[in-house]
Amino acid sequence: MKTLENLFKDELADMYDAERRIIKALPKLAKAATCPDLKEAFQVHLKQTEGHVKKLEKVFRSCGEKAKGKTCEATVGLLKEGDEIAAEFKGSPALNAALIAAAQKVEHYEIATYGCLHTWAKQLANEEAAGLLKDILDEEKDADTVLNALAFSYLNQAALGETNQASSNSAGQRPGNLRRGATVRSTASILMVR
Ligand code: ZN
Ligand code: FE
Ligand code: FE
Numbered sequence: 001m002k003t004l005e006n007l008f009k010d011e012l013a014d015m016y017d018a019e020r021r022i023i024k025a026l027p028k029l030a031k032a033a034t035c036p037d038l039k040e041a042f043q044v045h046l047k048q049t050e051g052h053v054k055k056l057e058k059v060f061r062s063c064g065e066k067a068k069g070k071t072c073e074a075t076v077g078l079l080k081e082g083d084e085i086a087a088e089f090k091g092s093p094a095l096n097a098a099l100i101a102a103a104q105k106v107e108h109y110e111i112a113t114y115g116c117l118h119t120w121a122k123q124l125a126n127e128e129a130a131g132l133l134k135d136i137l138d139e140e141k142d143a144d145t146v147l148n149a150l151a152f153s154y155l156n157q158a159a160l161g162e163t164n165q166a167s168s169n170s171a172g173q174r175p176g177n178l179r180r181g182a183t184v185r186s187t188a189s190i191l192m193v194r
Helices: 004-032 036-062 073-088 095-123 127-158 162-168 182-193
Strands: none
Touching: 004 036, 004 073, 004 095, 036 095, 036 127, 073 095, 095 127
């Protein structure tokens, strides 16, 4: 008979695999992005994701287990779609919006899974694991908030079309670039909170 503890360890192994795939994907996303703020957001989340792997190893240890991964087919698929859309929209003003969408799909998957893992750790009375999983969950939510702020500020606007761009782009501004503004500063402050 499988138990909640089995399910917990199973999902833990799924995320251990997912996070290591995301570590390989984030530098590619950062390289593909043409918006400096988006590049930076990906680089910041890469550092956080490296921390997630370390934290997951501690969670495994808190259950008396060695860290092990089990192929996360969802992450494999989401990252593959991300690669495809990045290739399709290369050179397009909508590229950054496409990269944000791909990254948000991954973050939402992580948020859903870490939300479950955090709840289960509490139900299993593993307070150490619950604390570590809550820390990861919060960073995934922050990453999603930053991506939202970037998407809402200017990127999607830049993707609206040539006419819009020609009229709204002031000198020295590349298409798809993010203009510095209040939203960007609040994004930076979100990044600095943790
Ligand atoms: Zn993560
Ligand atoms: Fe998975
Ligand atoms: Fe993430």
